[in-house]
Amino acid sequence: MPSIRARASGALVVAGACAAVALSCSDRLAAPIQRATSADGAPAPGGTLHLASLADIRSLDPAGPVDEIAAEAMELLFAGLVELDDGANVVPGLAEAWSIADDGRIYRFTLRHGVVMHDGSELTSDDVVRSVERALDPVTPNPNAGYFADLDHVVADGPYAVVFRLKTADATFLARLAMPPLRPTCKSAGRRYSDVWDPCGAGPFKLAPGGWTRGTALRLVRHDRYFRAGLPHLDAVEWSYNVPALAQRFRFEGGELDCVRDLPQASLTRFLEDPRWAAYGEPERDSAIFGEAMNTRLPPFDNVEVRRAVAAAIDRSHYRLLQPALMTPLAQALPPGVPGYDPTFAGQRYDYAAALAHMRRAGLAYDPATGTGGWPHPVDYLLYDEGAVPYTAQILQQELAKIGIRLRLQQVSYSAFLSMRTDPRRPGMSFGSWSMDYDDPSSFFDPLFASPGATETNGSSFYANPHLDDLLARARASLDPATRARLYGEANAIVCDDAPWAFTFLRHFYDLHQPYVHGLAPHPVLGRDVGRVWLDREGAP
Amino acid sequence: VIVRVLRRLAWSVLVVWAVVTVTFVLDAVVPGDPARMAAGPQASAADVARIKQTMGLDRAAPVRYALFWKRLVHLGPSAPRRDPDDPHSTCAVVLPLGPASVHIDLGKSFQMRQPVVDVVAARVGRTLALACVALLAQLAMGLLAGTLAAARKGSWLDRAIVTGSLLGLSAPTFLIALGLQYVAAYRLRWLPLDGFGRTPVEHARCIVLPALTLGIYGAAYYTRIVRDEVAGLLTAPWVRTARAKGASEAGALVIHALRNGLVPVATLAGLDFGSLLGGAIVTESVFRWPGLGELSVRATLNRDGPVLAACVIVTSVAVVAANLLADVVYAWLDPRVSSRRGPDTR
Numbered sequence: 001m002p003s004i005r006a007r008a009s010g011a012l013v014v015a016g017a018c019a020a021v022a023l024s025c026s027d028r029l030a031a032p033i034q035r036a037t038s039a040d041g042a043p044a045p046g047g048t049l050h051l052a053s054l055a056d057i058r059s060l061d062p063a064g065p066v067d068e069i070a071a072e073a074m075e076l077l078f079a080g081l082v083e084l085d086d087g088a089n090v091v092p093g094l095a096e097a098w099s100i101a102d103d104g105r106i107y108r109f110t111l112r113h114g115v116v117m118h119d120g121s122e123l124t125s126d127d128v129v130r131s132v133e134r135a136l137d138p139v140t141p142n143p144n145a146g147y148f149a150d151l152d153h154v155v156a157d158g159p160y161a162v163v164f165r166l167k168t169a170d171a172t173f174l175a176r177l178a179m180p181p182l183r184p185t186c187k188s189a190g191r192r193y194s195d196v197w198d199p200c201g202a203g204p205f206k207l208a209p210g211g212w213t214r215g216t217a218l219r220l221v222r223h224d225r226y227f228r229a230g231l232p233h234l235d236a237v238e239w240s241y242n243v244p245a246l247a248q249r250f251r252f253e254g255g256e257l258d259c260v261r262d263l264p265q266a267s268l269t270r271f272l273e274d275p276r277w278a279a280y281g282e283p284e285r286d287s288a289i290f291g292e293a294m295n296t297r298l299p300p301f302d303n304v305e306v307r308r309a310v311a312a313a314i315d316r317s318h319y320r321l322l323q324p325a326l327m328t329p330l331a332q333a334l335p336p337g338v339p340g341y342d343p344t345f346a347g348q349r350y351d352y353a354a355a356l357a358h359m360r361r362a363g364l365a366y367d368p369a370t371g372t373g374g375w376p377h378p379v380d381y382l383l384y385d386e387g388a389v390p391y392t393a394q395i396l397q398q399e400l401a402k403i404g405i406r407l408r409l410q411q412v413s414y415s416a417f418l419s420m421r422t423d424p425r426r427p428g429m430s431f432g433s434w435s436m437d438y439d440d441p442s443s444f445f446d447p448l449f450a451s452p453g454a455t456e457t458n459g460s461s462f463y464a465n466p467h468l469d470d471l472l473a474r475a476r477a478s479l480d481p482a483t484r485a486r487l488y489g490e491a492n493a494i495v496c497d498d499a500p501w502a503f504t505f506l507r508h509f510y511d512l513h514q515p516y517v518h519g520l521a522p523h524p525v526l527g528r529d530v531g532r533v534w535l536d537r538e539g540a541p
Numbered sequence: 542v543i544v545r546v547l548r549r550l551a552w553s554v555l556v557v558w559a560v561v562t563v564t565f566v567l568d569a570v571v572p573g574d575p576a577r578m579a580a581g582p583q584a585s586a587a588d589v590a591r592i593k594q595t596m597g598l599d600r601a602a603p604v605r606y607a608l609f610w611k612r613l614v615h616l617g618p619s620a621p622r623r624d625p626d627d628p629h630s631t632c633a634v635v636l637p638l639g640p641a642s643v644h645i646d647l648g649k650s651f652q653m654r655q656p657v658v659d660v661v662a663a664r665v666g667r668t669l670a671l672a673c674v675a676l677l678a679q680l681a682m683g684l685l686a687g688t689l690a691a692a693r694k695g696s697w698l699d700r701a702i703v704t705g706s707l708l709g710l711s712a713p714t715f716l717i718a719l720g721l722q723y724v725a726a727y728r729l730r731w732l733p734l735d736g737f738g739r740t741p742v743e744h745a746r747c748i749v750l751p752a753l754t755l756g757i758y759g760a761a762y763y764t765r766i767v768r769d770e771v772a773g774l775l776t777a778p779w780v781r782t783a784r785a786k787g788a789s790e791a792g793a794l795v796i797h798a799l800r801n802g803l804v805p806v807a808t809l810a811g812l813d814f815g816s817l818l819g820g821a822i823v824t825e826s827v828f829r830w831p832g833l834g835e836l837s838v839r840a841t842l843n844r845d846g847p848v849l850a851a852c853v854i855v856t857s858v859a860v861v862a863a864n865l866l867a868d869v870v871y872a873w874l875d876p877r878v879s880s881r882r883g884p885d886t887r
Binding site for chain 1: 571572573574575577578579580581582583584585586587588589591592595596623624625649652653654655660719722723726727730734735736737826827829831835836839842843844
């Protein structure tokens with residue numbers, strides 16, 4: 001039998017341990033790490049910017065499978081003939097000028113002289129032509145090749161000029177060219193794609209020796225002979241990949257990360273409520289739209305009145321409650337800021353009475369008082385388990401039950417979701433999302449609602465409307481901004497009325513940074529632009 | 542002994558074949574398109590179809606299955622090049638015999654677009670290191686706590702250890718991991734939060750928390766087993782005899798009770814080691830330890846069939862090898878085992 005003294009010592013040990021843990025667990029946010037100077041001055045050169053991401057990158061080859069996360073690094077590694085400024089306007093990059101001829105079918109670019117690539121060689125028109133042909137070679141695993149299907153050929157016109165000839169006029173060509181796939185690569189890339197090539201371009205940063213540990217980290221170092229004088233300011237940029245959201249918060253507070261954008265919802269709320277952090281956060285621009293895709297080939301959504309009923313039955317403010325700091329209700333096919341977005345256009349609005357009226361017109365009248373009527377069969381709704389998706393699905397389920405449509409949620413893995421949503425025989429409805437690839441309304445309309453994009457895969461609604469197709473083709477070919485705006489306005493109205501999607505919300509990232517990070521700017525297409533960042537961290541060497 | 546080992550090896554080949562075949566079948570029938578996963582959600586159908594062709598996924602599943610086995614072990618040049626034009630560009634040489642060297646070829650990762658042998662080889666060492674350190678931590682903590690509890694059975698120390706081990710058994714690994722991260726890395730800043738590091742010193746610092754996470758979880762098992770075994774053995778006639786012949790209490794505990802109590806521990810440790818070599822999925826993911834466990838998870842989520850098949854092969858080989866090792870250690874600890882004959886010796 002243990003003595004009283006032994007019991008007491010045991011209890012003391014346990015109590016001490018608990019107290020130590022409790023003390024260490026006081027969950028107050030760390031204070032921001034202050035800058036070295038009190039006011040913003042001239043950019044200070046040097047330093048390493050530390051970033052992190054929830055996921056991993058798969059390729060650093062512009063012709064390879066470039067995903068959203070890799071795009072940030074690609075922007076620093078590879079300079080383009082044309083690039084996007086802070087407002088997503090196309091500006092000269094490696095090409096100092098360009099001209100357009102033959103009603104928009106011919107683009108002639110004049111290259112800057114003396115642009116030095118990461119391997120020390122000078123950029124010439126041969127590099128541009130070789131890089132384009134390499135990227136669009138059928139054996140290259142380039143998932144973005146389809147964006148350049150209208151490119152007939154590209155030829156060098158002397159050492160400093162390149163001519164692109166298109167099969168049809170395309171007003172979006174310059175915006176597409178600003179995407180990574182066709183950016184010039186060093187001669188080491190060769191004429192044929194290879195998986196063992198080390199990325200080498202003409203961007204402001206180059207890959208550090210042994211700088212890419214797959215699945216873990218990437219380190220880029222300054223390209224001293226970058227063609228834009230005075231840039232970049234940083235010595236290096238480092239990304240950590242596959243970092244869980246909570247670990248990102250811990251590392252950010254500890255000063256191991258300088259910027260963060262993947263915080264857990266609860267942590268983000270605490271940062272937003274903390275006055276010490278108020279000046280060091282900014283929302284990125286909404287560049288992704290979300291909605292509920294309805295299979296227009298299957299009943300009941302082959303009836304436009306049912307689709308209109310769904311669009312009117314969804315109270316979008318309910319979705320927003322899930323992540324008030326990150327979500328915004330969406331009533332039309334375009335996010336604000338994209339040419340063609342009309343803030344005065346009502347689009348798809350919540351109107352319960354109208355939703356019931358649409359159901360009546362579809363011959364599926366529903367009586368909310370008795371709960372009778374509506375569509376008699378359950379409708380399969382396809383979703384995947386990630387982020388807020390399972391929760392938005394439950395909100396939708398409740399909203400549609402009020403008009404007599406019962407959803408049966410089919411939650412599958414993301415890979416299964418991507419595969420199953422392309423089958424027109426199922427499901428009746430699915431979660432829809434689309435991120436802008438380039439700053440133009442065609443980046444949304446063409447893949448989601450025009451044939452063949454919508455009927456093949458991406459729209460998940462298998463919607464086909466020849467009138468809309470014609471409208472979008474004319475909008476894409478027109479070089480007149482006013483005509484394009486009018487045509488896309490018409491397209492927006494058609495899509496909202498025909499409702500292959502019930503648009504629901506926009507979601508953006510929220511960038512937090514330490515006070516010593518300067519020049520970090522949200523970018524309409526890139527999310528955030530770190531190319532002009534500089535640091536003045538207190539105590540930094 | 543040699544016949545026994547050979548028999549076990551023959552069974553091992555069968556086990557590996559069966560496990561890989563099941564994986565292949567599951568990968569083929571479960572919905573999902575590896576080409577779509579590789580191309581990304583916004584690629585056009587035409588681009589996905591083209592990529593599918595470059596990945597060889599336009600062939601029927603049985604054809605791909607046959608090609609996989611045909612390619613897995615074959616003969617080739619002693620120094621294959623990582624050149625896309627070289628038919629052996631995804632091979633690793635396991636037995637250099639000149640132009641007839643033995644190659645292993647696990648194909649190319651759909652997602653990483655690297656030879657799978659390279660991907661796996663880079664991670665095997667890290668998983669092996671974590672498995673060894675974690676197992677040592679498990680055994681050290683488990684043996685110490687279990688022996689102490691047995692020696693002081695019924696005391697407050699015994700009760701504290703039993704309660705602690707119960708907590709260790711009940712707490713999910715991710716909870717232990719997050720708790721350690723919060724206290725040791727976030728609050729106290731003694732150790733890195735996660736990652737692998739660049740230098741040997743950084744590797745050593747980075748391995749502590751994941752190894753401790755696995756150590757705490759596994760030590761709880763060993764504590765319970767060692768405590769029960771040793772407590773029972775302490776009352777055995779031969780231990781009483783040893784004491785009567787003048788053996789000290791510590792000698793009776795360690796030499797006479799603990800050594801005999803190690804027999805079931807060795808068996809369990811062998812099985813555990815095999816599982817750890819397959820990759821501690823949760824722990825590696827939470828701590829971003831770039832080993833096989835983390836790789837398997839990503840391969841499964843991304844439908845990266847070649848990587849998944851490689852992980853399955855490594856895991857099943859590791860489990861079988863660890864079992865074999867456990868048998869040998871078992872026989873060493875208890876010589877009666879190797880002298881037995883008949884079906885019970887298998």
